Amino acid sequence: MKALSKSKAATIYEVAQHAGVSIATVSRALRDSDLVTAATRARVRAAVEALNYTPNQLGRSLAEGRHAANGIVFPDLTGPYYAEVVLGYEEAASELGRSVLILATHRRRDAEAAVLDLAGRVDGLAVMGNTVGDDTVRAIAATGTPLVLLARPPVDGVDTIRTRNERTATALADHLVAHGHRRFVFAGDPEAAPDMAGRYGGLVKALRAHGLPKPELRPCAYDVEAGESVGRELMADPPDAVVCANDEVALGVHIAAEAAGRSVPEDLAVTGWDDVLAARFAGLTTVSQPMRELGAIAARWLDGRIGERNAGPERAAPRRRVLPTQLVVRRSCGSHPAETPNPLGGTA
Amino acid sequence: MKALSKSKAATIYEVAQHAGVSIATVSRALRDSDLVTAATRARVRAAVEALNYTPNQLGRSLAEGRHAANGIVFPDLTGPYYAEVVLGYEEAASELGRSVLILATHRRRDAEAAVLDLAGRVDGLAVMGNTVGDDTVRAIAATGTPLVLLARPPVDGVDTIRTRNERTATALADHLVAHGHRRFVFAGDPEAAPDMAGRYGGLVKALRAHGLPKPELRPCAYDVEAGESVGRELMADPPDAVVCANDEVALGVHIAAEAAGRSVPEDLAVTGWDDVLAARFAGLTTVSQPMRELGAIAARWLDGRIGERNAGPERAAPRRRVLPTQLVVRRSCGSHPAETPNPLGGTA
């Protein structure tokens, strides 16, 4: 009885023939149009069942003139940061009836081409951080594909969402100064990403306000190994505090310090950024960000832009948004007498 | 000079007209066919530039009869496990010239429908763990879409890749018994996922082989909070060792134990699974898995299947593969006198 054809998927024509109707009727029946009789609809349903028919989305999308899919471009997926953003994006997008295409640009040289290709497969695209240059962003924007930039420097005419870096970095620095720290190192590369520049900038500004010298800059990559490497170098003459560009680097510095027989925070303070799970267990003072929300807002903005685009040419002005971040104080920045008894906890 | 049209993207017809050739020639020029003169190709290129033309991938895919895209279905993206698998998948797929569509099924009730829809948008699909039932898998397989199951019970006729659970769980249990532990608890739900069943099964088998009683089973979700909750309950009468289904749970148990004034591993041993970054900082004995490789192999298998499918009906037998996992011994399972001096390290 099972009429599974060899391998080729059934088309709307075969369903129509099997049900004894035209393809137009099949299409309408499947889209729940009220233009078909209940009886006809039933016949079509039966044919669909019998042939195990699934509509070809390419045909459908081509006819409708929409992909019903959004894309997101990010450097990597290791570490919770990008993964959470992507998850928030996917969740919001799929609620809006859109599939999500992903593209990781790290470890590929043809990133720009890959992003352009991706742009041709979606109705809207989110571009994160340090992935492609402004030229590529402008080229995509020029084709009319709605775009939103995440944690990335703005480009004229394109929506941008970022998280607060500078102000929270200043707050972090104030806290460290209050602990009595005076000689600072910043581990991370302000040139590498705008987020990092903001964090460094906030630190510099705060130190200046306190009449302290500029932090020593130690550019490095953003993983544990890079942090360990920087940490080892620093242990010859440890500073009071090492402010790290993210948690992975901070954890690396932490490891290097302990390996060198120094303890955190007694001998030196270490802070990170992102509030990864490990930060809690390392007692790392850090900053938490609304990552999922970042992704979700991007998806919703894009949906709005896609709607506008179909509505007419009157395009609203580009939007900017900065999401708040929160200092998470734990052990690693210096002793807190009034601390909660649970050494693994954290206080915001 | 910039002739950016209002908003509508240019089509191949406009490029053809602008270059004074037919659309066939434009198509050939863009696909680097050697059937076009260098001069013609240049004219076409110029027109493409002038119009800021990007080929519509829908039209292309429809004509070619392929999506040039693969899908992957997973429950969630929090925690490194799924994220790493997805990343490995994306990397391999994009090397093979395929885009990647993702779908997270957690916190949505219409998962089955969403997966079916996704299946219609891709040339091949990877389905992870506890996302959709066998019926859905079979329905997709019946349409002819190549499928590979990851960390999930096999389905007749469908390729499956898993990581080793039972044997490594047995090795872990042996290790714990060698430490002198006798009374065991398993925190996690063997019913929830086949991976978990394997871990539990390996533990049971090992204890039986040592003539020890079955472990006490504490079903729970797979996050830190669930672990804390189980941990709190256990602290009334702590067992010798708590073998947890994954690292998050283990870290939760760890937190609960310390909060109750018990120390790990002196008062009780705790082990996890996955080797997340935090495990290193908590000194957690755990098991590492080749997550990226899991994803990468899935992408390559799918590519192969898609090739076969286009080649002819002779379909190779379904493949099964089990990837090895590795015990990572750290502090939390009991004292190791000969341990490396770096307390944060781990030994395989």
Next chain:
DNA sequence: GACGGCAATGAAAGCGCTTTCAAAGTCGAA
């Protein structure tokens, strides 16, 4: 009893591209 109006269906035109097949143009050899 003829006719207007409405509900259900079908025919056919696209959506933007690839690719087959035919036509036109080019060149060298007889």
Next chain:
DNA sequence: TTCGACTTTGAAAGCGCTTTCATTGCCGTC
């Protein structure tokens, strides 16, 4: 000079669907 072989280009069919527009059949109405 003419012919055949080859190269380059164009016309048009089709990929699987949605949707407009036309058609059919049916009902109630005057």
